[in-house]
Amino acid sequence: MVLRLSYMVWDAVFLCFDVTEKMGLLRMLSWAYQKWQHAVDQGFCTNSTPLIYLLGLKKDLRMECSFEDHRLAMETGLTVGSPSCCVNPRDTYPAWTSAKPHLATSGNFNGVYKLRSSKSLVKNKCPLNRHAQPRESLINIIKLSRLVLQQQGCKLTSDGDHRTEMITSAALMAGIVAIAVVCGALVSLLVYFLRSWSLVILIILTGFVGICICVTTRHIQLTQSRRSRVWPSQPHPGGPSPPRLSEDYYLFVLGSGGHTKEMLMMMDDGTRDFAGTHRRYLISSGDDMSQNHLEDYETELKASSAAPGTYDTRIVTRARRVHQPLWSTPWTGLMSFLDIFPVLLLPPSADGGRKPKPRHYPGIIFSNGPATGFFVALAVHTLKMLGLVPEDRMRFVYIESWARISTLSLTGKLLFYTGLADAFYVQHEEVAGRYGLVNAREMVFNARRIE
Structure with a gap:
């Protein structure tokens, strides 16, 4: 496969897997280099080899070595690149910038990683690249959403206001x-x-x-209210920071096919400060892989963060399985739609479920492409049309999958044309230009990496 790919001219190649053993990574890179070198010798490609990006979860080889990047950059000749979260080592540390995998021994390969790990520990003391632009993360989106609501006159409800709104919503429902x-x-x-x-x-x-x-009429009113808000790609520099609420509660829609990995990679902005927050994860039935990835992520977060917050998971009927016939999709979609309402309306609990948290509804809901995300947005829209939840709660933020480089996915198109999303982000310039959406750039390589 690598030999076939090497016949073409590539700027970058992305390998998506988890690496857990150093020598396995060394052997894989050596094999890949040999294949490209063979293609060069045969005249099938130029001498310039592409950049290789290794993508994986935080429990893989890079985090094992305390390397604080979400990407291991392989420079020209498939060399082990330097950390991108600190200074440019080509200018400052030329002795440890790289090591040729096809020439490296186990000793110097490990030495490179140890030195890179030590450099990452002094990350905050290193000057950042002046030309760098920070990537977006979901934490930045959360801060941005509050800033937008505050600037446009939307009231952020306190706990007392929330109880009043609960009584008002109950009275409205009783009236209906x-x-x-x-x-x-x-x-x-x-x-x-x-x-x-x-x-x-x-x-x-x-x-x-x-x-x-x-x-x-109510649908048009809600959609126009959403579209009237302008969501910039970056918070205004130097502007006032919105006040942090006493308790924050967020819902994350996970999905198979890589959506869960993307969501977990986008969640971390590097600080891992989730103090006072509660995370609820919505997982479709039968998606054991997402459940396993989530458990690994939360276990690692609890071990590495001083303030990990709390979390729980909810299982709903899967809206549509892979290769499921279209004629059966309406039934499973309806079952998923009905299962979503308890997830949205049941409040989270603290201290192992002994007492309820003050926040009853999630403040922001995140989705990045699974079909269930559309039904979550539809359920939120239904609740707001009936006046059962305040309009400043359950803000639905959709981030199109990083894999969509030219067009929106089916879920993205449904949300785009129905106007159910409060904020809509894409991760590639071509998609942003085609649909007139905000380009948040590669949020998969989130704000922990500045380059």
């Missing part, structure tokens, strides 16, 4: 039920006294049309 009961009683009386089914049907149709008009 009462109206429905009254309408049903009126229809029954009309059937009994008029004994004219044609007139009754006409009245029912008139009521149905009226309901459709009300629903459409």
